[in-house]
Amino acid sequence: MYQLKSLEDTIVAISTANGQAGIGIIRLSGIQAVTIVDGIFLAKNKKKLSACKSFTVNYGWIMAYPLDKVIDEVLVTVMRAPKSYTKEDVVEISCHGGIVSLRAILQRVLDSGARLAEPGEFTKRAFLNGRIDLTQAEAVLDIIQSKTDTFLQVSTNQLKGELSIELESIREALTKVYIEMEAVVNFPEDDIDSKGRAKLSADIEKAKQKVEGLLKSSEQGRILKEGIKIVLCGKPNVGKSSLLNVLLKQPRAIVSAIAGTTRDTIEETAQIRGIPFQLIDTAGILEPRDVIEEEAIKRSHMSIKSADLVLLMLDASCPLEQEDRDLMSKIKGQNIIVVLNKCDLKQQIEESQIQKSCMSEKMVKVSALEKKGVDALEKIIVEEVWHGKTVEVHGILISNVRHITALKKCFESLDKARSSLSNGLSLEFVSEDIKVAVNYLDSITGRNIDTDLLDNIFSQFCIGK
Ligand SMILES: Nc1nc2c(ncn2[C@@H]2O[C@H](COP(=O)(O)OP(=O)(O)OP(=O)(O)O)[C@@H](O)[C@H]2O)c(=O)[nH]1
């Protein structure tokens, strides 16, 4: 099991964001947490923190050295081990949220014997001290980085331990199978008949299906976590930037009647019906007039190529032109939704021609100017990325690449175990596969994980968490 060499240290960090705010919090965790703060805190009621009960908030001042000058007026919360975030003694000093005050108090705590916490070290301690498993620690990171309400809900479920419980139940079933097999391997006189083999096979299959179910959820999970890349493309002046602004609900991009207004690609994130999207507005230019426009075209193409979904914009108020056709041939093979813009004007474009030139059957009519048809567009975008499914946030959604990789390996091992079993192979080999599958499950929850990987996971956290 991984051991942190400095688990004995008392750690400290500013836990609130850098900048000015009403309050700021400095958090300490470790054996010396209460003693250290006692040395620099003067309570209004003169009571020492060491004499205070757990989960009490104490009003007073953090004093400078020597103790005749106040650094700031504070509230100190004491949370004693093991009922704290880290399962150690935790003290939180809430002071005024100015950076000078926060830094001065932090320095005072450091001078009194605490060590500056590494990124994610509080959560790492919660994991190492057995309060949460690794999936829950990772959920904390997901909550902090959450871009949408939907993903926040999914991460909160994971923090509550829903994934851990599911993995534990699969593990338990597989361990039972493993023990039964090992008994047969070690005591051959207890050999099992075909009925016994069929039962073991059915148990493995059940576990395999559960793993498969988790893997199936990962497509939705990944989308919610990372979002979908949508690129707006179309010839100049069709209204790409206008639509971007409508989708973002803010005038982010410059809109003008001059063709070639957008040159550099514009990237913004947006939430559409609970799903995070990265929206990219591109330059419409097709024939470059100078090096800047050459670069603009290059960038547009790069964005289009890497898009999960392309919104091909056409101006409905004029007939389909060669420029539109050129663009269509460039994006062939990609996931496309045709957006007919300027539908507030008299329609000149022939829809049958579009369908002939473009492989996509998905088409929406909008007016970016009058903000019409946007609802229908959003609906079709969500249907496209969600494949008609509903956003299910109450169950378990796997979103972490590390979990997905381990679950895939676990699935493969179980598959191998099942076919070995049905091919009549010795149980010795089958039980080995089961053991490998269990090890993969354990790597997800952190029961067995190597130091480097653990460091890697926690280094993604911010300091103070
Ligand atoms: N009538 C009408 N005009 C629109 C609509 N959408 C955009 N426009 C106008 O079309 C012109 C071009 O709009 P932009 O959004 O700048 O077009 P673009 O595709 O980003 O153009 P480039 O950046 O040059 O490639 C502007 O004058 C807009 O006001 C619409 O739905 N109806």
Ligand SMILES: [Mg+2]
């Ligand atoms: Mg533009």
